[in-house]
Amino acid sequence: MEQVTRASWESAYAEVGDALKTADTSKLKPEELESFRVRFVGRNGSLTALLKSLKDLSVEERRVLGPKAQELKEKLDEAVASRQRQLAAEADLAELSQSGLDVTRPAQAPTRGNLHPLTQTLQEMGRILAHMGYSWAEGPLADTDWYNFEALNFPPEHPARDMHDTFYLKGIPLLLRTHTSTVQIRSMESQRPPLRIMCPGRVFRHEEIDASHSICFHQLEGLVVDKGISFADLKGTLSTFLQKLLGPQTQTRFRPSFFPFVEPGTEVDVKCFLCGGPGCPACKHTGWIEILGAGVVHPNVFKAVGYDPEVWSGFAFGIGIERVAMLRLGVRDLRLFYENDLRFLRQFDENLV
């Protein structure tokens, strides 16, 4: 092997430098680029040989010449890398112009189910009332005459009982609750005032089933007991509740009515949100839709649970879940809620916005 001298190294260096300088990598295909790279830095590449032969020179010479060789190497690497980037971009361009995918075909969504529209309605009411400070309360569906009637100021022979067609169980001294107001009594019996509760749940009426009557439906009961609670609190609470439930533009109307367990009693109407007032079939051409019953807790109810009506006062309200759901969803036939046709059940996804 020939002795490497500074001069011979420098001549070889110039040769490699010239070869690099004159080379045009910009048109090389991928495989040509690879052989170009190998020509210089492959095992027998000219630049490889140049770098290897550095070790035969003196330390001083290496110190001067080494960086020059490195510089050449960097130039080469950069030329190769730049062409590689170019080639990748060209390949992407070809791929991106035609993927062969018909993106207009129908999507496939993961299977999911729906909550029943009544559950959705109930959940929303519950959320609103929870924000207003109401706690959940609960009671059995089969209950005694005491909880369903007597403690609620329906004396045994009172014709007001005619307002509730009741189911009785055979051989069991229980009835199926006709309203969620039973829970008022149960809650007041089990806790001392003040209290603020809500209770959604099923109730039962002995009726012929048709588009607007069901043997079973859902109500939500609310009860507030504290010192100094008045009819005005009832008005404010229910107006707020109905606005949150039906929209901020909701107008309410309170008119006298009768429920044995409240005095004064009221029925609450909202301005028909379908026609806005002039009258339509949904509001029976009155412009108003009856939506809930309420009133100031009757002193006899307080007496039944051992609260002193001179100290405590309160109000109670009951709202029909089906009624609200029907109005909000535009459902005209109550039976649809209990038929469980999937074409019905799957319609009522809560909107994202």
Added chain:
Amino acid sequence: MRISYNWLKEHVELPMPAADLSQHLLQLGFEVSEHVRTGAQFTGVVTAKVVSKDKHPNADKLSVCVVDDGTQKWNVVCGAPNVEAGQTVAFARIGAVLPGGFKIAKAKLRGVESQGMICSNKELGLGGDHSGILVLDPATPIGEDFAKGLPCDDILEVEITPNRPDCLSHRGLARELAAFFRLSLKRLPAHAPAGSGECFPIEISAPQGCGRYRARLLEGVTVGPSPDWLKTKLASIGQRSINNVVDATNYILHDMGQPLHAFDADSLKGGRIVVRWAKAGETLKALDGVEYKLGEQLLIIADAERPVAIAGVMGGAETGVTEKTKRILLESAYFTPGVIRRATQGLRLRSDSSYRFERGVDREAVDEASERATEIMLGSGGGKVSTARDEHPGKEERPAIVVTAARLNAILGSEFPAASVESALNAFAPVEKDGEALKLTPPSWRGDLATAWDLAEEVGRMLGYNNIPSKLPSAALKPARALPAQQVCLRCAQRLADLGLSEALNYDFVSEKLLARAGIPLEGVARLANPVSEDFALMRPSLLIGLLQSAALNANRGASGVRLFEIGKTYRQTGDKLEEGWRVAGLLYGPAAEPHWRGGARALDYFDAKGTVADLLRGLPGLEWRAFDAKSPLLHPAASQTVALPQGVLGSVGRLHPAVARAWELEREEVLAFELDLEPLFELPATRPAFVPFSPFPGIRRDLSLLLGREVSYAALSETVRAAKAADLRGVELLDVFSGAGVPEGKQSLTVRLFFGRDDRTLRDAEVAAAVELVVAELSRRHGAALRS
């Protein structure tokens, strides 16, 4: 209750048109469910004479008439078969508007101009015969506005709540309106003569049932048709006229709200009236023709020998007034509401009378009602009247209610001035003032007023609920907190919906037929005493029956797959006790996904149901899958499992029993079902997931393909893997199950994946190999498993 506007105006001079009445009544707490205008609903119709009638030149069934309306003669084409020259008719001139907004204009009918229309009853909205034109009395003057001659009224159907029996009459509602508008109620004085001669003696032996009984004896009264005014009045509220005596009692009932009864006095034996409890075994054939068995709880009116009326409900057939009646005993009474209520409930018999008595009539109006009815009967039937007998054992002083305006304002949350409060109260009863205190004795007809709350409502009604301010109760008392039950139910529902099931709701009732179909024994199933029908006679012992019904309905309606769940109560009877508890159930049937162009979906199977339940219950501590406890007859005994918590069994999941699937015709694919008791979950303390750190070092997986007997369950196998106590084993998963080509008869090939890892370092291959060897040895020892090469 039907109310006539004209009738109402006899009691109070109402300033507002009938159209506004509904609105005012509503503010007072009375809903008007129907409002019908009667009388003329047309304009521009006059009386006219048909001068001549000729055949229409171009139509057989039409005629051309000349009609004289008193000012001019008109050519009119008429299609009625009964039109004749010389008739006086109702003629709609050009410009007339008939009911329904139908406007009369000039028209050409088959080439002949018609300048108006001769009207039929129907065209005028008068009902009745419409086979031809309406032909009027020939004496009717022509050229008169035909509408003027017709009675016009507004009939309202008013709903009276049970607390206001005093409003079950025209006078009652008039009184209410008078109070509201501060109008005075007209007095309708009775002019019945004082009478002479004795009435039958009256004995009230049941004063708890009868607080007052007044009777008069009318002699020589002719029972016959009622006078026209009476007939018209009753007809206006849809009441049929019977005779002058019965109509008089009926009139007073609707006018004053006091039910009356007229006996044929000659048919009353022994010439006396006894108000008493019925004796066991007594019966009475009532006016409806039905023979009623009277019990000892029942109040009756008797003569000297036998019951003659069910007090307050219905008179007896034998003692009723007929055309032949000459002497009448007129009863006007006050019966105790609860007593009458018991009678109507017990006998399942109701009448307009009992409806009022069971709500409470005005004890103090008993005499006035009697006097006014007497006057009508004498006026229309002649005769004379005895003096009155008036037994009044239940007379009582109503206690006064003492309140302050401030107290009433506190109940209402209002700031009505004291003077307004006082004047509102004064509108229905005189108020005595003593400093701040307002003392008020409720009028005899207002049995519903007893407390400050009752008066607060009156003030609210009189001054308007809309004048009470709105406010929100101050200070939330306690932060709202969900009870576990509702929270758990809602979370369950949300999870199952997220898992692809839709929520169904079924009635709590099922039929015996469906239980038999499901193979559920009737024992312990609670039953309704008064079901609406056999279909809804039993309290459901399982939610799956309803879901099967829903699934079958959807399948029949063409749904490709059904995935439903329900959360609800189920019931169980033990002796005279009922247990009700929350459950969740689900039912899966059909393909795992909707058909899609990317590929057909496999059918759902047991592992989808199991996965649904496992995911629903994820995170519950101590959850255990056990062999099926065979408690549910609805599930396949060899393709089901039972899920339990340390606190108790929750329920089972499985393939539906083939007989049940067949019974509901769900046979196309496998049906999967689960039903779980939610009650044990309500007892669990609420927990939330806590962070568990994971290893920063990569884990190592090893897959083992094992050949082993088919009888070895995966549960046993995975248990053995764990039991081998291989170092750093983190988990095991089943990757593949295979039996077929290459696997000997009676064997199966299972591929399991073992996960190894440490928290402090990366494992070395040799360590893992040793651990795997240990596992394989244990599998081989316990199950004779061999590695497949």
